[in-house]
Amino acid sequence: MLERIKKKQGGFTLLEMSVVLVIIGLILGAISIGKDLQRNAEYKKVKQKFVDQWASAYNEYYEKYGVVLGDSQVSPTLAVNANESQGVLDSFLDAGTVQYTGVTPPGRICHADGSSPAYPNDTAGRTASGPDLHQLFDEAGIRMPPARAEGREDRYVYLDSNGNPQEMAVCFQWNPPETPSNSGNVMVLVGLTPDLARHLDEMIDGKPDAREGMFRQQGVTNAAAAAVGGGAPGAPGIEWSSDNRRRFADQDPRNFDEDQVHTVVAHYKMNQ
Numbered sequence: 493m494l495e496r497i498k499k500k501q502g503g504f505t506l507l508e509m510s511v512v513l514v515i516i517g518l519i520l521g522a523i524s525i526g527k528d529l530q531r532n533a534e535y536k537k538v539k540q541k542f543v544d545q546w547a548s549a550y551n552e553y554y555e556k557y558g559v560v561l562g563d564s565q566v567s568p569t570l571a572v573n574a575n576e577s578q579g580v581l582d583s584f585l586d587a588g589t590v591q592y593t594g595v596t597p598p599g600r601i602c603h604a605d606g607s608s609p610a611y612p613n614d615t616a617g618r619t620a621s622g623p624d625l626h627q628l629f630d631e632a633g634i635r636m637p638p639a640r641a642e643g644r645e646d647r648y649v650y651l652d653s654n655g656n657p658q659e660m661a662v663c664f665q666w667n668p669p670e671t672p673s674n675s676g677n678v679m680v681l682v683g684l685t686p687d688l689a690r691h692l693d694e695m696i697d698g699k700p701d702a703r704e705g706m707f708r709q710q711g712v713t714n715a716a717a718a719a720v721g722g723g724a725p726g727a728p729g730i731e732w733s734s735d736n737r738r739r740f741a742d743q744d745p746r747n748f749d750e751d752q753v754h755t756v757v758a759h760y761k762m763n764q
Contacts, residue, residue, distance in 0.1 A: 735754075
């Protein structure tokens, strides 16, 4: 007598399928969150190991010489690279005017190695025309941040939100009174993606505002609303005028994952 062997067909129930999908979703979510956390940690490292250390080196130079970078020790004006335009700044101080018009202020002090990244000119049309940044610190016996490599201490490489490498760099300059991106001596930071700029702004002065506080965007004016964020002319509060949808050197939104992200320039006001 032949016995029939009933074969049961195996399969997933609807409940089991739901559990699997939930687990997959949690894994993907954890990976995405992990990437964001890793990038945020990298931004904190940028501030601690590059921006803060350059600010400390700048302050140490002032403590050693009693003047800021490139200023005259004999007849100081407390302006970065004042030796380049000593007569101009003396006239400015003697006049006591609130306007600084018709005269190009001293050029910024950078490391002149002839390589990228390029520093876009500011509203005064300035370029790097002062003494070499590295030479000043070497002469003073002040160690620069390790940053990217020996001889490139003014550079720092990081990954943007699309995973592409970006290079930021540092200079110092003096901004005349009424400069919207901070008057006085500032650290110029170029090569910042918009999200890095906002993170630095929040960590430095507690408010990611492109037009207020110690950390501001170059070129944002107080007379009109920025392209991003809107707001009435002259009203407080402007967002950084770019975002991570834009590709490098292009203001038109593309939002392609393979693009290198657009960058902005920031001015960080120094204490001296």
